[in-house]
Amino acid sequence: MKLDVRIHGRGGQGVVTAAELLSVAAFEQGLHAQALPSFGSERTGAPVTASCRISDLPIRSHDPISQPDLLVVQDLTLLRDPVVMAGLPEDGTVVVNTNRDLADLVHGGLVVGPAQRWVTIPANDLSRQLLGRPVPNTALVGAVAGMTDLLSPEAVATAIRRRFAGLGEEIAEANVRLAEQARDLVMTTTAGGDVRC
Structure with a gap:
């Protein structure tokens, strides 16, 4: 079993944190994992x-x-860039942060x-409701867990609590709830089979 995930977003959306959360959740389940950041210009809004x-x-x-086996696109506008979809196989999986279907x-x-x-998952909207601002990374980590059924909710929650412990219990628990909501939403959406056009 292996899963290669590539995450595309913009500076300030928690792209690197999302990769770290996935890898820590995998470690929690006794799996091997690595998170690999890749930076261009390191500024808010930059890809x-x-x-x-x-x-x-x-x-x-x-x-x-x-x-990648699975792509996470944290900003819909990035789909205009052909680099984002590069390398995705014919049977690949894509999770997109948008409220559009x-x-x-x-x-x-x-x-x-x-x-x-x-x-498609409205990660920004869910984040605004629970965190008060549009930071989609923990919602999308929950969505990946729901799409792949590879990472347990408990492992994801442990990874989030560990990562956000320094920000206080309230923020950590809000991020846990955000990931759980996104996971449940994805599992409900895909319960009838693959989402395709």
Whole structure:
């Protein structure tokens, strides 16, 4: 078993933190994992990429993920950049932070492979409700857990509590609830099968 996740977002959205949370949650379950940040210009709003490898075997590769099994897109506008979709296989999975549904995105010109699984989730909206500001990373970590059924809710919650412990229990628990809500939403959305167009 292995899962290669590549996360695309903008500075300030917690892209690197999302990769770290996925890897720590994997460690909590006894899996091998690594988080790999990749920075360009390090400023708020600039495109940022991070990756996470998860495996039940030791991980020998330390290079950036060029062919992800799963893409997380934290900012919908990044889908205009062909680099974001580069390397995604025909049967790859994509989780997109947006309150628009997939049919609306396809009508707007998004090209979706016939065997790809796509899920849209309003991570910014959920984050505003629970945190008071649009920081989508923990919601999208919960969504990845729901899409893959690889990481348990308990492992994700432990990773979040550990990461946000210094910010206070209230903030940590709000982020745990955010991840749980997103996970439940994704699992409900995909219960009838793959989300495709």
